[in-house]
Amino acid sequence: MTIDLEALYLDLHQHPELSFQETRTAGIAAQHLRDLGLEVEEGVGLTGIVAVLRNDDGPVVWVRADMDALPVEELTGLPYASTAQGVDRAGKTVPVMHACGHDMHVTAMIGAVEKLVGERAEWSGTLVVLIQPAEEYGAGARAMLNDGILDRYPKPDVVLGQHVTPLAAGTIGVRTGTQMAASDGLTVTLHGRGGHGSRPHSTIDPIVMAAATIMRLQTIPSREVDPQGVGVVTVGSIHAGLKNNIIPAEATLELSLRYPDEQSRQKVLASVERIIRAEATASGAEREPEIRTDHTLPPTINDEEATARVTSALKRALGDDAVIDPGMFTGSEDVSWFARDAGAPLVFWFWGGVDPARFAEASAAGRVAQDIPTNHSPFFAPEIHPTIDVGVTALSSAAREFLD
Secondary structure (H helix, E strand, O other): OOOOHHHHHHHHHHOOOOOOOOHHHHHHHHHHHHHOOOEEEEEEOOOEEEEEEEEOOOOEEEEEEEOOOEOOOOOOOOOOOOOOEEEOOOOOEEEOEOOOOHHHHHHHHHHHHHHHHHOHHHOOEEEEEEEEOOOOOOOHHHHHHHOOHHHHOOOOOEEEEEEEEEEEOOOEEOOOEEEEOEEEEEEEEEEOEOEEOOOHHHOEOHHHHHHHHHHHHOHHHHHHOOOOOOOEEEEEEEEOOOOOOEEOOEEEEEEEEEEOOHHHHHHHHHHHHHHHHHHHHHOOOOOOOEEEEEEEEOOEEEOHHHHHHHHHHHHHHHOHHHEEOOOOEOOOOOOHHHHHHHOOOEEEEEEEEEOHHHHHHHHHOOOHHHHOOOOOOOOOOOOHHHHHHHHHHHHHHHHHHHHO
């Protein structure tokens, strides 16, 4: 029986789950993979899935999809919009939405596996399917590897993955070399001295310290990174205080840093630490700030030979004009840990999810950034078709390039 991929997507979209909480999503994906005849193990790296399809001798191809959602309130207004809530790591109840398209990733993966199962008389080798948790924490790939998947399953000859993005539906973006930036996530705690809001002179105000720090940090990409290079410093959250007439004792910042290589990483990290400590000193802080690294992700680097093969396969399947070089994305991914730990080549590409006419109109007006919601936006919503269909075709065609 053919899987209704649209119904699967709608169901996953309406029932998003936060990182390392993807039990329902994992259960649905696992059941579909079992129904397709794969050997399935659940609970890998807490909530991940590994499924294996053995089809005679031949190469081993790992294909990966991530499945976690984000603490974002959906504002698309779609009839199938998420109204789900969840509890985050801090124990806070938050809205939950598939604002990065991981529901589409799982749907396309199930469709691609179904296609490969139906074509198994035409190829040989072993397909290993990874349904990964907690990509948004940058922790899911490492959790699965730490769970010993390289010891329990056939090691890959190539690792493949894809990500939906705000390109025109039907378009594939892939390039050799660095496809996505390296990243670090930091939590910074600034220590002041609390007191009454009417007596600021008796305090060391960590909110003012935080404001000065945030503004100064933005001079790193604008004044310390070569204008022809890449460097991103984002302060994604700030938490301080509970009442308007109380100056708190501390403020907490969460930072997201992006860079193309290790040399740039070291330079930006050193600058971030210098500024944080200098602003604390300038504020008269009596205690050094604390800087904690929450995650580190390497750059996503596509292997030259394998990428050339995948690019050719995608062009044959979708047409030459459908495949473009999108340039390096400053977003980051943890998919490359699978390839790095296995010593295997990686190919990771993007596929578009925006109505082509809408994208063309925005592009012609120079308003893509304003009019086309991007990943992590509360308005992010891929067109169901042809996005599912193209995702299925792209992933199955890339896998067949090696399994043939």
